[in-house]
Amino acid sequence: MKLSMIGTGYVGLVTGVCLANCGNDVVCLDVDKAKIEKLKGGKSPIYEPGLDDLLERNISSGRLRFSTDAFESHKDADMIFICVGTPSDERGHTDMKYIHSAADQIAEVLIKLGPAAKSKVVVVKSTVPVGTSIMVRNRIREKVGAEIKFEIANNPEFLKEGAAIDDFNKPDRVVCGVENEATGQRMRDLYDPFVRNGHPIYIMEILSSEMVKYASNAMLACKISFINEMANLCEAYGANVTRVREGMCADKRIGNQFLYPGLGYGGSCFPKDTLACIMMGEKAGVPTPVNKAVHELNQGQRDRFFNKIMSHFKAKDAPGGLSGKTLAFWGIAFKPKTDDIREAPAITLMRKALGYGAKCKAFDPVANENARRDLGPAVDIVDDMYSAAEGADALIVATDWDEFKSPDFDRLAKLMKGKVIFDGRNLYRPQQLADNKFSHYSVGRAPVVSG
Numbered sequence: 001m002k003l004s005m006i007g008t009g010y011v012g013l014v015t016g017v018c019l020a021n022c023g024n025d026v027v028c029l030d031v032d033k034a035k036i037e038k039l040k041g042g043k044s045p046i047y048e049p050g051l052d053d054l055l056e057r058n059i060s061s062g063r064l065r066f067s068t069d070a071f072e073s074h075k076d077a078d079m080i081f082i083c084v085g086t087p088s089d090e091r092g093h094t095d096m097k098y099i100h101s102a103a104d105q106i107a108e109v110l111i112k113l114g115p116a117a118k119s120k121v122v123v124v125k126s127t128v129p130v131g132t133s134i135m136v137r138n139r140i141r142e143k144v145g146a147e148i149k150f151e152i153a154n155n156p157e158f159l160k161e162g163a164a165i166d167d168f169n170k171p172d173r174v175v176c177g178v179e180n181e182a183t184g185q186r187m188r189d190l191y192d193p194f195v196r197n198g199h200p201i202y203i204m205e206i207l208s209s210e211m212v213k214y215a216s217n218a219m220l221a222c223k224i225s226f227i228n229e230m231a232n233l234c235e236a237y238g239a240n241v242t243r244v245r246e247g248m249c250a251d252k253r254i255g256n257q258f259l260y261p262g263l264g265y266g267g268s269c270f271p272k273d274t275l276a277c278i279m280m281g282e283k284a285g286v287p288t289p290v291n292k293a294v295h296e297l298n299q300g301q302r303d304r305f306f307n308k309i310m311s312h313f314k315a316k317d318a319p320g321g322l323s324g325k326t327l328a329f330w331g332i333a334f335k336p337k338t339d340d341i342r343e344a345p346a347i348t349l350m351r352k353a354l355g356y357g358a359k360c361k362a363f364d365p366v367a368n369e370n371a372r373r374d375l376g377p378a379v380d381i382v383d384d385m386y387s388a389a390e391g392a393d394a395l396i397v398a399t400d401w402d403e404f405k406s407p408d409f410d411r412l413a414k415l416m417k418g419k420v421i422f423d424g425r426n427l428y429r430p431q432q433l434a435d436n437k438f439s440h441y442s443v444g445r446a447p448v449v450s451g
């Protein structure tokens with residue numbers, strides 16, 4: 001099939017590359033010229049394991065091309081995928097400006113092609129408030145008139161950054177919302193190669209398909225906030241959340257995924273998607289107390305962790321608190337194996353610490369460049385985890401990258417000014433830190449205070 005992607009971010013690029021890799025002819029379009037130039041040169045603008053290889057292979061086979069020209073990108077396409085961002089605006093509503101511009105761009109191309117052109121399927125892949133795909137259809141229809149043929153579909157994406165290629169190639173399920181049987185069959189034909197493992201393709205009506213994405217993300221966010229609430233109760237009553245988690249997750253009905261206590265969720269999806277559920281509820285007059293609690297708890301989890309840092313230093317050298325202290329951060333990305341720093345807990349904590357007069361040093365295996373762009377010179381971002389710790393009064397572990405899991409504590413003790421670790425991802429056993437004479441604060445477990 002001939003396909004075009006509008007937006008070459010985490011979703012558009014991975015979708016384009018994986019669809020090209022199984023034989024389709026794909027053009028990826030973006031308004032960001034620098035991104036497209038980089039991609040034309042075979043370089044990925046994002047970090048995603050396995051992406052560079054596939055990019056190179058499919059560019060050289062001629063199946064994958066990049067463009068900033070909408071007409072060139074879409075003119076031959078059987079399907080046009082809208083993969084633009086749908087961030088929250090300052091009130092928490094979904095900002096639809098990229099969706100609108102994508103719809104208008106498609107309408108212009110369809111008008112140029114005229115009524116004789118074959119009917120294309122416009123596929124909304126971005127995560128969108130329920131009703132958006134129909135709005136996109138109506139917006140295009142109003143501009144192109146009744147003569148020009150096209151179909152609309154919704155096809156939410158469930159990939160996880162850091163495992164995006166695998167997730168796309170072996171999805172647990174594919175969900176497609178369509179308005180007729182024929183479009184459903186076209187979507188099925190496209191995705192058949194990805195479900196050879198027997199996993200299902202669900203064809204349903206568009207409004208349900210849009211809702212599947214929100215329901216899935218809201219549920220996952222809910223699991224994270226739930227275990228964090230339990231961790232906070234564990235702290236208050238002296239229980240150990242690691243033991244509680246083991247005991248609880250052994251129940252098959254509960255399972256053990258997405259039940260890790262820590263700094264809460266970040267990234268470009270869960271925060272905005274829970275907010276979008278709340279906003280959809282407000283618009284329809286439907287209460288959404290669960291989503292509201294999930295969101296509030298998640299925001300509060302960062303404050304709660306920051307307060308542990310504050311109380312440690314206030315207790316030690318009142319009244320100065322954090323002023324003049326150096327905090328080292330291990331991990332900036334919102335989760336391991338990605339360079340995405342959107343809504344990352346580390347960024348929130350660093351901004352807070354800077355506000356209290358602390359100095360921050362930070363290291364992330366792949367997100368340093370994005371962090372430098374976001375934080376500017378306020379944070380000293382270094383290229384090695386031990387350099388970050390050098391001279392620091394405390395170390396904060398904000399992302400659970402593998403390389404932070406078994407550090408050389410002797411080396412750390414020699415490098416650091418203060419022997420304190422704030423372990424936002426529960427990477428270390430408290431006893432391990434006590435043995436190494438470090439103070440250790442984690443989530444849902446008793447602190448270790450070494451003298």
Ligand code: NAD
Nearest residue numbers: 007008009010011030031084085086098101102126127157
């Ligand atoms: P992103 O911000 O990384 O990429 C969006 C891209 O679209 C940008 O490169 C931007 O320049 C481009 N763009 C915007 N308007 C355009 C236009 N009119 N024409 C061409 N290009 C345009 O976003 P993302 O993380 O890939 O997310 C895209 C959508 O997919 C969102 O709705 C998101 O919620 C959803 N989603 C994201 C993930 C994820 O893990 N990132 C997973 C599932 C679903």
